[in-house]
Amino acid sequence: MPINSDQLRTLIVQPVLAALNLPAPDVAENLIMGTAAHESHLGDYIKQVGGGPAMGIYQMEPATLNDCYVNYLDYSSRAALKTVVDGFLAAQPAGPDGSPDKAAQLASNMAYATAMCRIRYYRAPGALPSDPNDLSGLAAYWKQYYNTPLGAGTVEQFIADYNRYLG
Structure with a gap:
């Protein structure tokens, strides 16, 4: 059964985007919601x-998660953004060393997964569509940039x- 889209939007996506404080939150919100709708049918x-x-x-x-860290978030100039993203991590599930298992949390932690989805799009070289309601553009x-041409x-x-x- 899919996640209620209004609850996902208001309880997860909007607060995460507000915390990240990256440009174009309204466009990013609809893009992220569309990504969830397509990629998992809202959590089916x-x-x-x-x-x-x-x-x-x-x-x-x-x-992709690892690439977002190694080639973007792990740079010292992005330490503040990384701190915000990592602030969404939960203590569990944890990896063998006791630190949060980031890959497992993509499945178990919607706030963290949302933050990483936004980071994936933020790193894309092309500008976001200017209109949050331009469904074809989204x-x-x-x-x-997410599914890739291949x-x-x-x-x-x-x-x-x-x-x-x-x-």
Whole structure:
């Protein structure tokens, strides 16, 4: 059963975006909501269907999570942003060393997964669409920078899932 989209938006996405304080929160909000609608049908599943590595309502792969840290958040100039992102981590699930298991928390911690989804989009080289209600623009941005041109998803599927789950 899908997550209630109004509750996801108001209780998770909006507070996380406010805490991150990154540009274009209104556009990012609709893009993130659309990503959840398409990638997991708002939480119908939290582990990639077919045995792949993607996790959570945004279906982020651990390799993508790691890349966001190694090639972006771990730079000292971004220490404040990393502190905010890591502030969403819960103590459990933890890894073998006792620190939070970030990859596992993509599935178990919606606030952290939302923060990482926003970081993924924030790092994208292209500017976000200017209109938060430009569904075609949001879908094209998702395809280019989240699903990637080689990914199986399509702009049309994103739009259909957005309308189905968020319309």
